[in-house]
Amino acid sequence: MRSRHVSVVIDSAPESVYDFAAEPDNLPRWAAGLAKSEVTRRGDELLVESPMGTVTVRFVPRNSFGVVDHEVRLPGGDTVFNPLRVLAHPDGTEVVFTIRQLAMSDDEFDRDTQMVEKDLAQLKSLMESVGPA
Template sequence: MASRHVSQVIGRTPDQVYEFAANPANLPRWAAGLANSPVTIDGDRLLVDSPMGQVTVRFVPHNDLGVLDHDVTLPSGTVVNNPVRVLSHPNGAEILFTVRQIELSDEEFERDLEMVAEDLRRLKELLEAQSS
């Protein structure tokens, strides 16, 4: 199984990036590869209508370390762990997403990588457009 890292530098503090990205209500605004409609919160899980069908998402608990790891349970029942970190960067923050090739052809994996890159670009645009 292959893994690749996709990252984006954002001109905001790591805390600002983390808080925005960790808020389930914001997912449809920037994470189109995961959520394309409002998210339903059910205890510690999120029910999400995604391009893959309805998925269940569980994020690690809120933390001060910038860790946004989350497990996505696909319609097939497969659970995909997605490591995500918000790191300090000289220009603000860097968000780093590890994409794993699970149940994907090489072509689908490349498409997933581009979708994640586009989501992170959208996150950057949204956050940098906000006044500090």
């Protein structure tokens, strides 16, 4: 199984980026690879309409370490663990998302990587142009 670390540097304070990225209601604004519409809460789980169908998402509790890890239960029942870190960087903030190939073909892995790159670029654009909501 291969892993890829996709990252983006954002000209914004780490606390602001973390607060925005860790807020589930913001997912449709920047994470189209995961959330295409409003997030529905069910206890500590989130129901999200994604490109893969309806998925259930569970985030780690908010923390002071910049960890925004989350589990995604896919429509078929498999659960994928997604490490996501918000780190201080000399130019503001670096956001790092780890993608694991798991059972994906090489083409699917490349497509998944491209979706994450696009999502992180959207997060950068939002944070640098309009700031957090």
